[in-house]
Amino acid sequence: MRPHIVTEASVPTRLSQWWENIPFLTSTVVFVCGIIYFVCLLVGYDSFGEVCFSPSDIVSRFQVYRIYTSILFHGSLLHVLFNMMALVPLGSEMERIMGSVRLLYVILLLATSNAIFHVLIALLAAHNPINSYEYLMNECAIGFSGILFSMIVIETSLSGAQSRSVFGLFNVPAKWYAFILLVVFQLLMSNVSLLGHLCGILSGFAYTYGLFNFLLPGTSVYSAIETSSLLSSCVRRPKFIVCTGGNSSGYIPTHSSENSSSSGFLSGNLWRNLSSMMPQREVSTQQPVQDNRFPGRGRTLGSDHGQQASALSSDSNLQARLLDDNNSGHPLDSSTLGTAQQISDGRQAGSNVTTAAVGVPQHQGAVASDEKIKKLVSMGFDRTQVEVALAAADGDLNVAVEILMSQQS
Template sequence: MPSFPQFSPTRLRSYVLRLPFCTRVLVVAILGLWIATIPFPWVREFGKLEPAKMDLTQMHRLNLFPLMHLNFFHMIFNLLAVTPLLERFESEYGTLVSLALFTGPFGTIPGGIYTLLEKFVLRSNTIVMGASIWVFLLLSAEVMKTHKTNPNFSVGPYKIPTWTTPLILIVVTSALVPNVSLIGHLCGAGLGYVWATGHIKFLVPPEKILRWIETKLNLLGRLPHYVSVDQKTYGRYGVLPSTSVPLSNMPRSPEPGQRLGP
């Protein structure tokens, strides 16, 4: 009999407590806004992306719609899907980069493209909301890395390109789940593919500015589970604990030129 991993509340608690800072902020924002819509339904109306209402006075919708959800099940399923992807992204790029992208371009660009397609191409007004647009964005970016080492996977006699996996999931989701926006998910996946190519890395603030902000505000010391932009120097969660042993007393490499640390 095959053995399946059992659900462990202790492991779940440990995982949640280890989530990096930006991921926590976004998860709390999604939960908080859903809770706020219970006594105040107008919050959902304020944040949902409705193409017909979009003008210069409604630009906040492009930032808020990934955080808004239709109901509890919509919210919880999206949270379960997006949290590990956000955690992986933040661990790779850092907290400041993640905050800059997910409160800005990663919402406004796919949302803006979707709005233009709906208003001027499809002549429709399909309302969208939910973090699933981030799910497919991050999946597309991740699968492009996998594609480099594993270009294909086999399904029976067929070899399917690995990079098409998010597109297959989008089509299947649209077919099986009601009230799902195929165009919205494709806009998110499209931006993920472009991000993976490196052509839009200019969306990230310059590294010198990010380092200056980290140092000036002492973010490594003040924010718990903060991921530094310079992970090569600081590691995942900042400076690692060290002893008071002088560097002159530390053992050195027997081979000249071999580096043993930062």
Template sequence: MRPNIVTEAGLPTRVGQWWDGIPFLTSSVVVACGIIYLVCLLVGYDSFFEICFSPSAVLSQFQVYRIYTSIFFHGSLLHVLFNMMALVPLGSELERITGSVRLLYMIILLATSNAIFHLLIALVVAHNPFHPYLFLMNECSIGFSGILFSMIVIETSLSGVQSRSVFGLFNVPTKWYPWILLVVFQLLMTNVSLLGHLCGILSGFAYTYGLFNFLMPGTSFYSSIEASSWLSSCIRRPKFILCTGGNSAGYIPTHSSQNTTSSGLLSGNIWRNWSSWMPRRESFAQSTQDNQRFPGRGRTLGVVQSQTVSADNSDSNLQARLLDNSSPNHSLDVAATGTGQRLSDGRRQAADNPAALVPARHQGSVASEEEIQKLVSMGFERTQVEVALAAADGDLNVAVEILMSQQG
């Protein structure tokens, strides 16, 4: 008997499965940032002065495009890798909850609010009457980390957990988690924009506490975008998540967006509240398609079938396989010849009436336990021994020949 061989998936397969599990918008941002970094690396572009977020350039020359171009550029390989590795779990979780289009709107909103906070703080610091500090006005910031800090605040504030681990080293209270990360990054890394990360945290808290709710459109807005023809090619992709939730306000739950009489958001039941409007995919059509592609005998756990019928069908199928695979060229003695005639008759009977196989098993001679154990001791499986003995009407020699023909 050939043993069952189980092989583990290789690295390319695992990477492909991991990538297929990342939703559409999150994977698109990762690809866009990666391609932009590679192009800049190949052409030798490393100044980023034309695309970075600079408060002085935005205010004096009204270069508003810098708010959005700066988030897709990164200064080093470590910079882009670290940001994208943080984006994959955060963005995937939020996209599965909100939908792809709603997450895109959230990213645009967070990028805009980060820039507004950045401009306000830079202006206040630069024009304070005590000690003007103009460095922040001329700071050139790039990277997706500002939005990542906003996502961290949103996720930690609404997850319901009481503590978070900082790089697996120590745990901190959830409300302090983004601030601890801000301090750790500032101390361990060089050339890090403290104001950019700080504004990301402020935007995250503003979003979490519902200060941006008046800017959030309803679900009809997202539905109209998803129904547009120019987005149809993206919607057809399997990783695209539709905004099919039941939240009529069009935004994810915040501390002030839900009914104040309910304390679910603050008591750790946030995931149950989100699950009521979490985007769901239709499984009936997919199940039908899978059944057409794999027309096997598999069934779900909820299907109730008779165990006796299943066992009898399995035995009859195994018996039929044993009979059909019998070698016609095998030399038999006189008794085996007579038995072969009986097997042929049984095969014709099974063809005329398949259900007669199982009753025929009980009509023949019943094999004794001693005969079964004798054949099992020869290396055959007990199930095959019982079926072979039933097919041979209890004739031990014929059963051995049937089993040997299977081995051959």
């Protein structure tokens, strides 16, 4: 008999599988930065003063291209290796959430904001009347690490963790995680741009707390870019991640900006986001526990005003769907139309559902139907679907539940 042989995938196979799991934009950035470094190494190019980020050249000569060329060039093999190894997990996670086109725009936005913060701080430090720091204006910085520090802040806010581990040695509060990394890198490595990394952290916090929301386009803009003929070859690639439209506000959801709109900076959300950073006294609030058997968001029983508004909205939505079905060539049966007409007429008369057909007084039948509707709505079902299902089930609660569950499945 042949012995049992355990074979393992070779190193090239594992590297190929690892590379295929990296999304399109992240792998493209890694490839471009690696190729640029090795080309510079082969041709002996070391004049980084022409492409680095220099505040004095940007201010005096208006060489804006340095904002974007500086993030693609690296000074040594360890420099590009460490930066790209850090980019792969951070960029992959953000790209899977945001999409490839949206992440590209966010990277450009972060690079621009990093440069603005860098120039402003350098100008303030250089023209400080107490103690000026002229060398900050002549600093020449290159590398992708400024963007990485912004991504670290955004990813930390996205995770919602209360603490993070620094190299597996000790835990620090999540809010100070990026600052601790900044201090550690500054102590362990030489020739590191403190101001460049600090500006990356500031840009990350500005993005997280909604200061850039007014600069972020909606989902339709990203979708239009993805459907253009220029990106047709890229979109067809399996690693390309399309913006699905789940985040209509155009920015990555975080624990502090999850429910804010894209115009939060202009609509007063700035103060609310900044106030969330201040220490506050903990207040215990009882929140309803959601049962996994009944998906959806429950509604509080007894909120008459909210239910009346929801009833009017569901009534208009039901009538709109009925009109659309009639106009599209798919006529509804007479029972459904009759049910919808009964619901509409009943609401106009001051009750939710008419029950005169079963021989019950109108007021008592309306109360009984309201109780059934409230029970089903509290289970997470849509009110309009609940009303139609109850009408189709002749008021039988169990049959209505079966109808609603079959519609969701």
